[in-house]
Amino acid sequence: MPIETTTAATGRGSCSPLSMGPVLPRPLTSGRHRDTAPRWSPDGASLAFLSDREGDCSQQFLLPLSGGEPRQLTSLKYGAGASVWSPSGDRLAFAARVNVEARGGLVSGERDAAL
Numbered sequence: 001m002p003i004e005t006t007t008a009a010t011g012r013g014s015c016s017p018l019s020m021g022p023v024l025p026r027p028l029t030s031g032r033h034r035d036t037a038p039r040w041s042p043d044g045a046s047l048a049f050l051s052d053r054e055g056d057c058s059q060q061f062l063l064p065l066s067g068g069e070p071r072q073l074t075s076l077k078y079g080a081g082a083s084v085w086s087p088s089g090d091r092l093a094f095a096a097r098v099n100v101e102a103r104g105g106l107v108s109g110e111r112d113a114a115l
Contacts, residue, residue, distance in 0.1 A: 028047060028063060028065075029049070029051070029063070029070065031053060033051055033052050033053035034051065034052050034058070035049050035050070035051045035053075035061075036049065036050045036051075036058065036082075037049055037050045037058075037081075037082035037083070039082070039083050039084065039085060039092075040085075041085055041089045042085055042086075042087060042088070042089040043089050044065070045064065045065055045066065046062055046063060046064055046065060046089075047062070047063045047065060048060060048061070048062050048063075048073075048083045048085065048092055049061055049063065049070075050079075050080065050081075050082060050083075051070070053070075054072055054075075057076065057077070057078060057079030057080075058079045058080060059072055059073070059074045059075060059076065059079060059080050060072070060073040060074040060080045060083055060092065060094060061073060073092070074096075076096050076097075076098075077099070078096065078097035078098065078099075079096065079097070080094050080095075080096045081094045081095040081096055082094060
């Protein structure tokens with residue numbers, strides 16, 4: 001199902017499914033923050049998206065469509081980029097800025113976390 005992101009005059013946005021028939025779309029997220037880059041999980045049970053709800057930088061969040069609040073997946077100093085689901089739906093990949101000099105020139109490319 002396609003997702004529409006709307007942005008009010010304040011620059012804040014929310015995620016809503018696009019209407020595919022007589023049923024009107026309903027907001028999946030709300031509040032005084034910016035929610036962007038929504039991605040459906042392969043099984044359609046979850047929605048990964050970026051949000052600045054916990055600070056100035058956008059972080060990855062996961063919303064179970066069965067109900068409940070979004071769960072923050074990342075807490076990166078410089079924020080996270082838009083995600084892509086693995087075909088099996090058990091992993092998300094995304095790009096993120098890191099301070100390479102602070103890490104001695106080494107950057108770890110993978111971190112596992114339960115979705």
